[in-house]
Amino acid sequence: MSTRNLNALFNPRSIVVIGASERATSLGGMVLRNLMAGDYGGKLLVVNRHGYDQVHGVACVRRVRSMKLVPDLAIICTPPETVPKVVRQLGEAGVRTAMVMTGGMSRSHSRNGQPLMYAVRDAARKAGIRVLGPNTIGIMSPSTNLNATYAHMGVLPGKIGFVGQSGTVCSAVIDWAFARGVGFSRLLTLGDGMDIGHDDLIDYLAEDPGTRAILLHMEHIPNPRRFISAVRAASRTKPVIAVKSGRYPESEYMPQPLPDGLTQSDPIYDAALQRAGVLRVNGLDEMFDGLESLSRMRKVRREELVVVSNGVGPGVLAVDRLKYQGGQLASFSEKTVEALQKRLPDYLSVRNPLDLGFDASPQLYADVLEILGKDPAVANVMVMYTPTLLEDTLHIADSVLKAVKRQRLNVFTCWLGQATVLDAREAFYEEGLPTFFSPEKAIRAFMHFVQHQRGQRLLAETPESWPEPEVDRQEARKMVQRVIRSRRDHLLHQEARQLISAYGIETLETAYCDDEDDAIEAFREWGGPVNVTLLHEAGCHPFLEETTGRGRYKATIRRLNDEQGVAKACRLLLEQYRKHFPNSGFLGFALHQTDAHLGGIGFSVGITRDAVFGPLIVCGSAGARVNVMTDRRVGLPPLNMNLAYELVSRSYMYRLLREYSHHPEDDSRGVCQTLVTLSQIISDIPEVRGLEILPLLFGTEGAVACDVAINLGEAVSPVIKPYPRELEETVVLKSGREVLLRPIRAEDEPRHLEFHESQSPETIRYRFFQYRNQFSHEDVARMVQIDYDREMVFIATESTEDGDERTLGSVRVWTDADNIHCEFAVMVRDEMRGEGLGRVLMEKMIRYCRARGTLEMVGNVLPGNESMNGLARALGFKVTYNDDEEVMDLRLSLNEPREDWQLDRVDGELPPI
Template sequence: MSIRNLKALFQPRSVALIGASRRPHSVGKVLARNLFHSGFEGPIMPVHREQEAVEGVLAYPSVRDLPRVPDLGVIATPPDVVADVVRDLGEMGTRAAVIITAGFGEGGREEGQTRRQAVLDAARPYTLRLVGPNCVGLMLPALGLNASFAHISPLKGDLAFVTQSGAMVTAMLDWATPRGIGFSHIVSLGDKIDVDFGDTLDYLASDGRNRAILLYVEAITDARKFMSAARAAARTKPVIVIKGGRQAEGAKAVSSHTGALAGSDAVYDAAFRRAGMLRVYDLRELFDAAETLATSPPITGERMAILTNGGGLGVLAVDALIGGGGKLAELSQDTLGKLNAVLPDTWSRGNPVDIIGDAPGERYAEALKILLDEPDADAVLVLNCPVAVADSTDAAHAVIRTLGGRRHPVFTSWLGEGAAQEARQLFSERRIPSYETPEDAVRGFLHLVRYRRNQDELMETPPSIPTDFEPDPAAARKPVDAALAAGNQWLSEAESKTVLAAYGLPIVETRTASTPEEAVQAAEAIGFPVALKILSPDITHKSEVGGVKLELEDADGVRSAAEAMLRRVARNRPDARVDGFTVQRMVRRAGAHELIIGATEDVLFGPVLLFGQGGTAVEVLRDQSLALPPLNMNLAHRMMADTRVYRLLEGYRDQPRAALDEIAMALIKLSQLIIDLPEIAEVDINPLLADDKAVVALDARIKVQQPTVTGTRRLAIRPYPKQLEERTRTHDGLEVMLRPIRPEDEPALREAFKKLSPEDVRLRFFTPIRELSHQFAARLTQIDYNREMALVATTPDKPEDLLGVVRITMDPDNRRGEYAVVVRSDLKGRGLGYLLMNRIIAYARARGTAEVVGDVLAENRGMLDMCKELGFDQHHDPEDPQLIHVRLTLNKRAA
């Protein structure tokens, strides 16, 4: 990830247009017109080999003839000369360029790929950042810059729009401009030769000119970079995404249930949720969501009260609410009594609150005032249908008066034209969300619900994973390595269960047998009844070829079933190799649920986990959810809750609640297995039998292959870096355990804060703080290990007791890391702070960070003395004499 030199792209003071033209209908002509007539105040320098002037402005024959160095180059030349242009710009000192030209390998053409590499080689020595090629261009309305060949200039506003597709730029402008929707940034990335979604998210997240970031995504190029940037951006402002190409993906044939269910679009969906973004499905929904998130105050739940002057409108709203996963608020008796006192006898006496078609503004005001105080309603939807006997505009004014300055989630929908248009304008001026239809208004509310859920997931403190979960990677690796050495792609069922058992996943006792007689012997050793299955590396779905027989009660039954099974398999799959049988104890659990858990490898996001309803009809039911590893208990439960079978697992009628924590732990153990063993490409545990007491894996298959990427780099989200754990001592002999911080440390961090003296709090945070809020503590513990690190010190005998914390937060370029360290006040002077600082500096040096920096109050002599001993330079802040900047250079070349 890198935002290096992106300021030249997004805040240019001068522009060169290479390929400017006077030829009618040419791209160069449209670019020149847009650049010169959009209000950009800096110099615009057209470049053309032959034409003397473009748009009445003197043109220059080449980049080298320009009178000054342009901050931004816009290139619309033939593709064969683009690399030379980029090289010339780089040599002059330009640090950003937009390549409009196509012809750089679209469709896999070899000639274009050669050009693409030449452009990259030309830019690299100068760190010149490139947008495109094959893009519509860049628009920055706040600067009056329109470096695009779009047919409409955007309005000024505070939405940033980043799109992979140039066509989406023009479609979006056609849709947004008549509706008065403006933008701070519009970026057409095209083929993403350099600048991609991750880079733009990192830059725009810290740019105060936009209040929300809108994305149109067709494909991501670097999953980890994207996830890190998206998670960081979504913590600061709404990030709303449309994914194109949803229906065309995930259709290839695969060899396991898990692979068949884990389609690419579903993986993108899981990634967007994990990052805290809000996914929408069309342009109208995109802007509705942006407007709703920007104008509505936060909500606390999904319960809505509906106020309407027409019963039909209320019914439509209820249908949309329930169908979208929301809830209808249950009005209290107190609320009903108050409404009875102010409404006609014919009102609906329930939710929706139908105040009858002749309702004047005052009736709206009285009913709304009561509903705003209803404790069971998280939001109120106010609907109005135009009628001859009441004034719609009067009703709108009544709503506005009732709200006054009150910040309450209120959504409005005034149907029709004429008076409805005036009402919508009134609502818009006062930042009250307004929609054309009740369904749109409900959808806006549900956007807030989904966004809140996603944000809550980013801040939830998960319970700790049980300490008795100690996987045995060496034992799991033995059958995997043996299979790879033998050239086998699939482990046998018994081998697969050996791997699962090494990670604590409960399995049913299973034995292998080569012949029917050996199958009888295995059954007698296990004990009847048993299940018999064919053992073949070529047969994935055993039941489809008659390769499964259950409830075998005696030796004769096993023998005859085995012999018949061999005949059926020979008839149905004569090409399949048969190694024998597996025999397992028959598990009888009344009321148990058949589930599936698994993992597969996505070509972009790497390992992906699956949970859902299992059994032989799993592909037909298609009741599943996906998630990216690593998991914690909260994420595992959320993954389960996203399925229909979860409602059954929660218990119903006389069926007890399933062992949900045991199911979640099975998912966590599977997640850890996939993280630790990159050779595992696919896992299919179906069924995983779950009742109210425990879970057990009845059948399992594991696919193995030599990994193309080893270690954790193949994971879209960097997992907990266990290798940083160490047991050590301070210089005075205090024994401590150092380890990376975990999300479940949030309560311990808040408790440790209470053991800081007020003076230490002031020196560390530069201001008095009485206690850490949950939100602040969660942000400090739920970190992205890919771009920040925090190490905690604990005592070996009390791992939940935090003694001190040191953290470093990297910029997206990994050039600078800002440190912070705090040690409990009762442990100061024992060398713990020095130990923590040494470890975090060593970590930064190992990852290639150029320098470590920090801010220290001038009166904090202890910290300043330690920094001096560690080799930090110290400089007073010229604007604040009480603040000293400290800096330690680790890598001069990188700096």
């Protein structure tokens, strides 16, 4: 995750093309011709071992070492076996950025048997060169007249950044976009992506003022932690739309073993992209439709739609597609109905979809939009028109455009036909009003807009707080470590129950028996009814039903009421065990108090692990149903209550619960709390490879785990960094006041809002450089919902008399993608002045940033903020006055640069963070 040297890739002042010749089939020659045809204004040079004087009029030298300049960008188009050597030579010459366009390097091998692309990666790392490719189509940047590709045509200038994986797909995108009038700020492909990856480019484009939206095409995500972190940051300010190809095993670029309990890998990508705030679409056509809606439609709170057309048929087609995709029609208020009845002919009914009649005039369209604009229940309007002999399509379009300018409505259009409506569509496009060729495409684009808005709202929602159970985490970890030391890869049934019980998940009371006689003795003590389960080693592993077909025989016999029934059940279970699992060690029997007193719909919830994405939370049905119903939903930890509810609500089992449970709200809450607890187990005990609770039922006190299985593996952390509990500490201030210093959580939003609103106007001005008397939900949500990989906020809290917490102060840093600079901001309550809390917070943050390797801490302070300027000097900051910004610049060295490029960044002008 680094933008190091990427400016030389996107804005090179000089370029050398290595391997270019005047042969028609020369890859380097194609690139050179495109550079010249695009009027590239920088210096050009060619390197070719044949020693031409020039190639296409550009000076040529025989060797890299013969170059009389050090180019910003080197473009390598030589045969595969020569590329590693060329990269090493470029490094020796001082070149720091290169594109390797040569293909076939994943199939060509070096002497040690590795594909050549790995030799390129190793050479680049040793030489300190950033490399795009191998097998990249190159890069286009129309604003600087840069076309360093072998593409068959250029692109229009625009505000869209496109990052692709495949060169052939990118060629199609270029052609397609040109035909639709879509322009780009930057366009490139990764190819094999051995060095520069999606995350690096997303970080760059997120900060690029010329890019307003980012389009991604990907076949795989090699480093999901870096990718998700980069996209989460970018999607807060710019729409990010992605096409992920390889949805099925037969089409996957790099097939990976499926995680236990899952039958497909694509839902994992769905979960990851949704969590990152990305709109995922199903193809290139949908990508541009989604871009049309996200970049041109107005953001509104309501999702319901009004369909207006000059005929019944088109409106019905639109509504069919809307309902199919889960959309909703808006209802008209009585006042709106009355106004429409006065304006429409008597023979037309006022209903949604709204038919204006085949002879609808431009004025009628304008009047209807004006009426709808006054209805607070109407937010989104799809305006359709089918050509007739009575009206000119362009006149109707002009009327709609004029009406829309006077409205708050989110309006998009669908002019049906082709030959006679092109001028109208062009008029809409020029005015920035979304327009589509068919009702199906229009509705699909609108629903992309709706889904993106839902996803953004979900990520910004304040999660519900709930009293976490007191957990002895050290004891739970000790138990797992004991199991690992005994060289077992699973927990015994009683150990698994003990672990989840320690985390507050209720379990059934259980007696463990060595044989049939012990089972009968336990029954005598308890009485009936009871359930009897046979325990064996294979049965200690989760998701056994999906991998072994265990559901075809009885693992548990339920509701036994006498000793004879218990004895008979033990014999039957032994018989089936010997038949189905003859090589699995016998571990005895377990007697449970019957679950007949429990109700609700039985869920399967648990933890599984993917080779790429690491730990996952799963939820849904179980056994044969998981395959037939495809009902095992996937979420990425860590989860809060909002994210857990979103995960649960996607399952078919949730629909059954809502329909048939006697207490649907309580039961839903119980499932969500269990999922959040499983998420915490992943954070605390990363050795847990898999965990399945089957089934999860519901009692009067909440969810109850009837059975549980846990296996272990190598410690693996979630791809999204969880709440760093290890950074919590209690400190005592000068007055003896005891406060807790800890990282901020999303659940802190209400207290953080109160903290800001309680401050004096002057304190707010010192913190935000302006007077503010209000903070919106969106403002505070961004403050508290942070990515612990890129940001950190420490807050100081104290307990209140009602058992809640009160925020006393906060310190925050934003870190750039290269971990060079972090920018800080600190604020404490006015009443805390003189307690030394500001210094305590700053010292904790300095220790944290120094430990994570950040090189320099920077900040800006108003000259009148004497207390902060004095504290900065006391902490060792260099404080200087900035004439241009009229602020005090604060800089503190945290770590020494280890490489030249880091030194250049520290000494240079501060980049925006």
